[in-house]
Amino acid sequence: MADQRGEEFLRGKMTSPRATFLELFFDVAFVFALTRVSNRLVQDFTVERRTFLPEAGQTLLLLLALWFVWSLTTWTTSRYNPEQPVLQLVVAGSMFGGMVMAVSLPEAFDTRGLSFALGYVAVQVGRPLVITVVMRHHRERHIARRNLVWAAVSAVPWIAGGLVQDEARGVLWTVAVIIDYGAGRLGWPLPGRGRSPASSWTVTGEHLAERFQQFIIIALGEMILISGFTFSGSEFDGAQWVAFAITFATTALLWRIYFYRAGTVLADAVAASPRPGRLAESATYTHLTMVGGIVASAVGYELVIAHPGGHTDPAWLWVIIGGPALFVLGRTRFEYEVFGRVSRSRLIGLAVLVAIVPLVAGLPPLAVAAATSAVVAGMGLVDALRARGRPEERPAPPM
The missing domain is CATH 1.20.1410 (I/LWEQ domain)
Structure with missing residues (x-):
């Protein structure tokens, strides 16, 4: 019976498959975030620089980080019951983290790198951490644990990148994005435990x-x-x-x-x-x-x-x-x-x-x-x- 505790946190047949109002509210942060991306990219194309491609590459890197936050939060609400207060707290927290990233984004490669990285890491580590706790007695708890381990791994270059400047930040954050997307594509593998790709998850x-x-x-x-x-x-x-x-x-x-x-x-x-x-x-x-x-x-x-x-x-x-x-x-x-x-x-x-x-x-x-x-x-x-x-x-x- 212990393995069944936490079942109420999974989406069931009685849960509406429609997006909740909280999820639509969550999207508001990303409306603002996309305008920040566009404004930064306009500057890349209009300010006289000899390093146009690296500047545009930085903006692409930031967009990839935003998308990873949005998509993993969406997969979470598609797998877990968004009517549970704990999951609503996860979505609200992810929204705040997204806003921190958005307000930091224009100067993310200048003076606000650490705040951007902290906003990202707080969401990516906090989400699976909360789910790991509430699902700790359920047989499918391993999925959140995998996400948590890999989020902690990528947190190192994210935070380190926020603490350094110039090209070093770009290199470290590129490594972090590769870790995040690579781990997702490989199914968040762990030694001795194999993989658990998102394609095998039970989702709505x-x-x-x-x-x-x-x-x-x-x-x-x-x-x-x-x-x-x-x-x-x-x-x-x-x-x-x-x-x-x-x-x-x-x-x-x-x-x-x-x-x-x-x-x-x-x-x-x-x-x-x-x-x-x-x-x-x-x-x-x-x-x-x-x-x-x-x-x-x-x-x-x-x-x-x-x-x-x-x-x-x-x-x-x-x-x-x-x-x-x-x-x-x-x-x-x-x-x-x-x-x-x-x-x-x-x-x-x-x-x-x-x-x-x-x-x-x-x-x-x-x-x-x-x-x-x-x-x-x-x-x-x-x-x-x-x-x-x-x-x-x-x-x-x-x-």
Whole structure:
């Protein structure tokens, strides 16, 4: 009987699979965090530096840390009962830690490195520590223990990185991120105890699907927020009006492309999969790719609204064109996860986005954005034409 104590902390058949209001409240911290990421990335593209790639790499590192906090918290609420006060405390604590990371993020590689690292470590160690305590008599307590051990291991380079400066911080934090993501991919192995990959966990697929959908909406909302702030502070000239309209249209198109079939039936795909955990684990990294594409797109179109004319900095092409391309790349993988096939329009769209880079490199930013948006609109149009008169396709996940 001792092995059954703690069963009430697991999600049961009577627990609603829908996201709770607390989880939606938790997401508010990440709306703010994504704006911090975008603002930092804009500085990487506009401030005169000879070290652009290292600066952008630092921002990517911070985004990976934020995503790891959000995704592991989401997996936790998908496995454990979010109606339990203890789990609600875990979510609230994770939200506070996320806010600490967000407010520290702009200067994370300068004067606020330690506060960013402490916020991250507090969440990543605190979450499995609490669950280990409440599940200490349950037969599945080993999962939280594994997470706790590896979180403690990665905490060393995270804290050490916060205490040093310059390149040493980047090296240590890169090692920490590799440990975190590598341990997750390997199933948090322990000597003599093997592995326990997330794909083998008992999770609520409908809940995970809804949470992924909600985060895509958050990222798209951040794109609207950034473009709105940028345009409201502009001179409102004709070119900036056009840039703002293109930005809004592109945001709507990304929403349409994500939710066209695959995004809508993700929950059904997870339910239809013989190994729902494996599909959900794969979707975690796929959605990270799409979120990265949306954040980069937000940065690119913010630059276009602020500077629609003149010469396009070659580095700006990485976000004006590369952002939508990264989103489409993730969306292509997502389509395969749900349906086991890939639409030709996705592959053609990716090829065209790559092909137009040398053609638009000498044009003003507004023209580059217009060409990119036209390609994205073409993919959305093909989706709409293909859907006309056809029954909805049922998911057929290959995993």
